Amino acid sequence: MPAAQSSDLTAPSRGLQRHRSLWMDVWLAFRNHTGALVGAGVFIAISLAVALGPLIHTVDPHYLDILAKNEGPSLKHPMGTDNLGRDTLAQVLAGGRISLAVGFTAMMIALVLGTLVGVLAGYFRQIDGLLMRLTDMFLALPLLPLLLVVIMLFRDSLRAAFGPETGIFLLVVFIIGITSWMQTARIVRGDVLALREREFVTAARSIGTRRRRIITRHILPNVLSPIMVSATLGIANAIITESALSFLGLGFPPDFPTWGRLLFDGANFISVTPERVLWPGLAISLTVLSVNYIGDGLRDALDPRLRGA
Amino acid sequence: MPPEPTPLVAVENLTKHFPILRGVFRREVGSVRAVDGLDFAIHPRETLGLVGESGCGKSTVGRMILRLYAPTAGRVRFRGEDITALQGEALRQLRPHMQMIFQDPQDSLNPRMTVGSIVGEPLREHGAAAGAALRERVEALLDAVGLDPAFANRYPHEFSGGQRQRIGVARALALNPEFVVCDEPIAALDVSIQAQVVNLLKELQERLGLTYLFISHDLRMVRHVADRVAVMYLGKIVELATSDALYEEPLHPYTRALLSAVPTHDPEREATRKRIILEGDVPSPAAPPPGCRFSTRCPVAVAECSERAPEWRTLRPGHQVACHLAE
Numbered sequence: 001m002p003a004a005q006s007s008d009l010t011a012p013s014r015g016l017q018r019h020r021s022l023w024m025d026v027w028l029a030f031r032n033h034t035g036a037l038v039g040a041g042v043f044i045a046i047s048l049a050v051a052l053g054p055l056i057h058t059v060d061p062h063y064l065d066i067l068a069k070n071e072g073p074s075l076k077h078p079m080g081t082d083n084l085g086r087d088t089l090a091q092v093l094a095g096g097r098i099s100l101a102v103g104f105t106a107m108m109i110a111l112v113l114g115t116l117v118g119v120l121a122g123y124f125r126q127i128d129g130l131l132m133r134l135t136d137m138f139l140a141l142p143l144l145p146l147l148l149v150v151i152m153l154f155r156d157s158l159r160a161a162f163g164p165e166t167g168i169f170l171l172v173v174f175i176i177g178i179t180s181w182m183q184t185a186r187i188v189r190g191d192v193l194a195l196r197e198r199e200f201v202t203a204a205r206s207i208g209t210r211r212r213r214i215i216t217r218h219i220l221p222n223v224l225s226p227i228m229v230s231a232t233l234g235i236a237n238a239i240i241t242e243s244a245l246s247f248l249g250l251g252f253p254p255d256f257p258t259w260g261r262l263l264f265d266g267a268n269f270i271s272v273t274p275e276r277v278l279w280p281g282l283a284i285s286l287t288v289l290s291v292n293y294i295g296d297g298l299r300d301a302l303d304p305r306l307r308g309a
Numbered sequence: 310m311p312p313e314p315t316p317l318v319a320v321e322n323l324t325k326h327f328p329i330l331r332g333v334f335r336r337e338v339g340s341v342r343a344v345d346g347l348d349f350a351i352h353p354r355e356t357l358g359l360v361g362e363s364g365c366g367k368s369t370v371g372r373m374i375l376r377l378y379a380p381t382a383g384r385v386r387f388r389g390e391d392i393t394a395l396q397g398e399a400l401r402q403l404r405p406h407m408q409m410i411f412q413d414p415q416d417s418l419n420p421r422m423t424v425g426s427i428v429g430e431p432l433r434e435h436g437a438a439a440g441a442a443l444r445e446r447v448e449a450l451l452d453a454v455g456l457d458p459a460f461a462n463r464y465p466h467e468f469s470g471g472q473r474q475r476i477g478v479a480r481a482l483a484l485n486p487e488f489v490v491c492d493e494p495i496a497a498l499d500v501s502i503q504a505q506v507v508n509l510l511k512e513l514q515e516r517l518g519l520t521y522l523f524i525s526h527d528l529r530m531v532r533h534v535a536d537r538v539a540v541m542y543l544g545k546i547v548e549l550a551t552s553d554a555l556y557e558e559p560l561h562p563y564t565r566a567l568l569s570a571v572p573t574h575d576p577e578r579e580a581t582r583k584r585i586i587l588e589g590d591v592p593s594p595a596a597p598p599p600g601c602r603f604s605t606r607c608p609v610a611v612a613e614c615s616e617r618a619p620e621w622r623t624l625r626p627g628h629q630v631a632c633h634l635a636e
Contacts, residue, residue, distance in 0.1 A: 199417035203480065206375050207431045208404030217430075221421040304464035305420060 029301035036297020039290040046287055050096035053089075061090035061257055070273050079279050083269055088262075092279050095257035099239050100287065102173055102258070106238035109177025111184060111231050118188025119215060119223075123196055132189070139182045144248075150175055151250050164253070172251050176238050184230040191223040225299050232295030236288035259284050315389050316350035317488055317520050318374060318407075322383035323347040325369050329595060341595045343369045345544040346383070348621070351488070356514065356521040358535030358552065360528060360567070362591065366544045367524045368412075371490040374522065375407055376400060387488070405435055405484035410510075412493040414473035418465035424451070424476055425461030431483040450479040454509060471502035478509065482517070490522045495530060503527075507534055528571050532556050537627075540564045543602045544594055546621075550628040560624060560635040563603050601633070609634055 030036055057078075065085035072080050079088035121131035151171065158167035195201060196219065204214050243260015245251035252258055259280045266276030300306045324347075326340035344366040351357045359367050372378045374385050376392065384393045392403060408431075411417035418427055429447045432438045438446045448458035454475040465473055474494060481489055491510065495503040507530060513519060525531050531538055532552050539549040540563065548561040559565045566585040573579045587606045592598050598605045604614035611634070619631045 199411045199413055200419040202372075202377060203409065203411060203417050203477075204419075204430070206377055206404065206407075206409045207434055207480075207484075208401040209430065209434050210401075213434070217422075218419050222419070303421070305466045 025304075025307060026298075026301045029307040030297050033297035033300060035293040036301075039293025039297065041290075042286055043290040043294060046096065046283065046290070047100065050093055050100060053093040057087075057089055057093065059087040059090040061086060061094040062255065063087070070269070072273075073275070080273060080275050082266070082273070082276055088276060088279060091257040091262055092259070092283060095259045095262050095280065096283060098169070098252065098256070099242065099259040099284070102169065102176070102242045103235040103239040103287070105173045106176035106180070106242075107231055107234035109173065110181040110234050110238075111227065113177065114181035114184025114230065115188050115220075115223075115227055117181065117185040119192055119219060121185070122189040122192025123211075123215060123219065128189075131185075135182045135185050138179070141179075143179055146179070147175055147245065147248075147250055165256070168252050172242055172245060175245075176241050180234060180237060180241070184227065184234075187226040187230065188223050191226060192219055195219050195222050221302075224302055228295045228299040228302075232292045235291050236284075239284055239287065316386075317353045317388060318522070319350040319386040319389075320370075320374065320383060321348055321386070323370065323373060323380055323385065324382040325366070325373055325378060326381045339595055342544050342597060343594060344373065345597070347546055349539055349546065349549060351520055351522060353487070353520055354514070354518055355536045356523050356534055358531035358538040359522060359524045359541060360526060360531050360538060361541035362526060364591065364594070365541045366594070367526075367541055368492050370541075371409065371492050371522055371524050375409055375490055376403075377409075405431070405437075406486055407488040407490070408481040408484065408486040409490045409492060410474075410477050410481050410494045413497050414470050414477055415465075415497070417477050418473055420465055422464075423461065424456075424463055424465065424468075427465070427476060428461070428479045428483055431480060435484060437484060446483070447479075450483055451476075453482070453513070454479045469502075470498050471505060474498060474502075474506050475509065478506075478513070482513065485517070486519070488520045488522070490524070492524050493526070494523075495527065496525070503530065510534070528567060540567065543591060543597055545602055545631065547603065547632065548630045550625075550630075554625065554628050560628065560630040561603075561632050562607050562609050562634075566608075601631075 059077075063086065065081065065087075067085065068077070068081050069083050069085040070081065071077055071085075074080075077087050077089065079092065081087055082091070117131050117135065121128045121135075154171055155168070158171050161167060162170060201214060201218050204218050209217070239259065242251055242258060243263060246254075246258055246261040246264070252261065254261070262280040263277060263284070266273070266280065270277050323344060324342075325344040326342050328337045329339045329341060330336065331338045347370060349357070359370060361367050369378060373380045376385070376395065380393060384391055386392065387403070387407065392400075395403060418424075422430075425444070425447050428450055429438075429443050432443055432446060444461070447461055451458045451460060456472060456475050456479070460468075460472075465476065468476065474497075477494075494510070495506055498506060510521070510523075511534065514521060521534075523531060523534050535552045537550065538552045538555045539546045540555070540561065541547070542563050548555065548559065548564045550560075555564065556568065559568055562585075566587050569583060569585045573582060585608060587608070589606050592602070592605055598615065600613075600615040600617055601607070601610070601619050604610045607614060613633055617633075619633045621629055621631050622635075623629045624635060
């Protein structure tokens with residue numbers, strides 16, 4: 001079979017290729033994606049600042065210094081103070097912890113739920129109708145009344161069980177997660193429906209690959225792109241939904257800073273101290289943007305066709 | 310080729326009807342009769358060619374034999390054992406013995422897996438090899454189908470169509486099957502590559518003692534590959550004979566029409582070649598005509614043809630045909 005052996009493809013680096021792992025390939029490709037690298041850098045910087053910042057900038061975000069209210073940036077208060085004299089930088093740092101945690105956890109819940117429902121509905125015909133009607137039902141639910149009811153029903157018991165902060169955190173994350181998985185489920189289902197008819201899935205069945213393995217090895221990796229996009233958009237959505245909830249008085253208590261909360265509180269004082277809106281807004285935008293870029297880079301890096309030989 | 314006592318694969322009255330569902334409640338309003346009552350046997354180490362035009366049910370036959378589709382009726386026997394009703398683990402244990410080579414080499418390889426893991430998947434799934442032994446076996450397989458073993462780390466999109474088809478062949482052979490369904494393995498390839506792949510398949514057959522069901526619509530290629538050939542039309546086999554007999558003396562009018570469409574490479578004979586042009590289109594398999602299914606387009610049909618389905622008759626030793634008029 002002479003023509004099939006184009007030896008120029010293999011000649012140079014035979015020994016080197018032997019031990020190239022999949023994740024090494026992914027990393028090499030990711031490293032070449034400038035946007036993703038910058039995104040990762042910014043995101044790590046934000047995470048570090050939020051995690052370690054309060055150790056350096058040791059002002060208590062709840063401390064009221066009423067004499068120093070509505071101040072501009074100074075050495076003592078690098079981002080100024082609010083109308084009650086609280087330090088804005090300390091609040092942004094403290095709020096970031098909550099916002100990032102809510103964003104990520106809610107996104108993970110939505111993603112896992114959405115992917116699970118999508119894959120099950122797409123792969124197993126018998127439950128497709130049932131799961132998709134369930135998805136439609138969730139999409140049709142009026143969100144705000146539902147939130148009101150859920151929070152009324154569970155807030156106090158959760159607070160009693162886990163303490164006020166953890167209780168509310170669990171509640172908010174759960175609510176955001178449970179109300180934002182539907183888009184992912186629909187997209188994933190559509191892709192799975194198409195994939196299960198592809199010949200490589202038939203080939204896996206004819207080999208005798210078990211259904212679980214077919215899903216994890218052949219289906220899931222090929223629906224990674226839409227999942228990745230949903231994930232990055234989901235983080236942004238979750239952070240913003242949390243702000244809306246806090247704004248309505250359904251989320252964290254008013255004195256508990258989160259980025260969304262700071263943004264909404266600051267909006268009333270935008271003519272007096274515009275930087276109170278600027279800083280949390282910038283933090284949200286940068287986080288969302290950097291996560292989007294990371295997702296973009298990861299998606300490209302995980303696809304061998306885009307990875308480049 | 311004298312028929313041997315136990316065929317490797319035998320099908321009896323093999324039938325597949327796909328239901329047509331309509332309306333809100335998905336009621337069954339009819340069925341597409343993709344395959345309608347086939348009987349044939351494949352003997353060890355032979356190649357049975359299965360030819361017919363698009364949509365006549367060829368691929369469905371192959372997939373039913375491999376139990377990728379559940380037959381509506383009929384039986385599939387493998388080594389004399391009825392495998393029609395096998396389920397779960399018993400079916401899984403059978404899988405290594407019968408494998409498939411697919412039509413579209415682009416679509417039959419998972420784009421996210423390396424060639425090594427694609428070819429190694431059957432071995433891992435059945436616990437046939439692991440670690441260094443697995444890698445060695447994969448490299449040996451790649452070598453056997455004429456690919457550089459160093460390709461194991463590459464991805465399918467880095468290969469040409471012919472090379473990808475070789476990867477598909479290597480995967481099919483990984484578990485040392487006895488029986489391989491080749492589902493139009495060359496239809497998606499360039500003519501120059503077709504010959505290579507077909508020759509590879511023949512060589513592997515001789516070396517490994519394989520039995521093939523070779524599904525194709527390329528009549529010349531089938532003649533080159535197959536020992537016996539079955540011709541399908543609209544879900545039924547109309548003629549089955551050794552490849553020489555079929556090409557020298559086709560008995561069914563459909564076979565004659567098919568063969569008349571094959572160009573020859575001899576200009577003189579090509580000049581005198583008479584094409585039998587069939588009138589009309591293939592009837593819908595959801596509503597096949599009564600009597601002989603070919604009667605609506607048959608150039609020699611008589612009244613009886615549209616009333617009574619022809620019997621499956623053996624007119625010469627090893628040459629069977631379903632036609633009232635053939636003799």
